[in-house]
Amino acid sequence: MMTVKEILDAKGDKVWTIGPDAKVIDALKLMADKRVGALVVVEKGCVVGVFSERDYARKVVLEGKTSKDTPVKDIMTSPVYGVRRESTAEECMALMTNKHIRHLPVCENDKLLGVVSIGDVVKSIMTEQKITIENLQNYIMGKYV
Numbered sequence: 001m002m003t004v005k006e007i008l009d010a011k012g013d014k015v016w017t018i019g020p021d022a023k024v025i026d027a028l029k030l031m032a033d034k035r036v037g038a039l040v041v042v043e044k045g046c047v048v049g050v051f052s053e054r055d056y057a058r059k060v061v062l063e064g065k066t067s068k069d070t071p072v073k074d075i076m077t078s079p080v081y082g083v084r085r086e087s088t089a090e091e092c093m094a095l096m097t098n099k100h101i102r103h104l105p106v107c108e109n110d111k112l113l114g115v116v117s118i119g120d121v122v123k124s125i126m127t128e129q130k131i132t133i134e135n136l137q138n139y140i141m142g143k144y145v
């Protein structure tokens with residue numbers, strides 16, 4: 001079973017973060033620049049929220065706010081659901097599905113070690129399934145041919 005540690009080994013452990021008092025427009029610029037769909041919101045070394053494209057889509061214009069005047073803390077999602085390096089891809093997928101979220105910070109002893117997105121998790125599950133299918137095909141070929 002693929003773990004978060006293996007996902008991070010493949011994609012890297014760099015995490016793009018922002019402070020809670022930064023303006024939404026600056027968060028959007030950083031997300032566009034780094035080509036990510038979410039930022040982990042960190043204050044004094046602690047994860048206090050996640051700011052995602054979905055937070056922007058649903059909580060700014062629709063609520064009469066502007067990205068220039070609104071701080072990230074006003075629309076970020078909090079509290080944050082996180083995972084550990086030992087968590088499995090299936091556990092991540094279950095958490096994402098049940099909580100309707102797409103990004104999970106990876107933490108251990110209050111230390112931020114990475115972030116996994118729904119795309120990372122789907123990719124790892126598909127890779128795992130492909131390997132299982134190949135193994136089964138090899139087994140069948142070996143047995144019946």
Ligand SMILES: NC(=O)c1ccc[n+]([C@@H]2O[C@H](COP(=O)([O-])OP(=O)(O)OC[C@H]3O[C@@H](n4cnc5c(N)ncnc54)[C@H](O)[C@@H]3O)[C@@H](O)[C@H]2O)c1
Binds near residue numbers: 035119
């Ligand atoms: N081919 C791949 O390996 C792969 C992996 C993930 C996503 N994708 C594609 O990217 C698109 C969007 O993906 P998504 O919905 O999963 O979300 P996303 O756009 O937020 O994630 C894209 C990548 O950026 C990383 N990322 C996101 N936020 C980050 C942050 N704050 N700090 C560091 N890294 C961060 C994710 O872990 C993921 O690897 C989809 O089209 C998906 O298919 C491809």
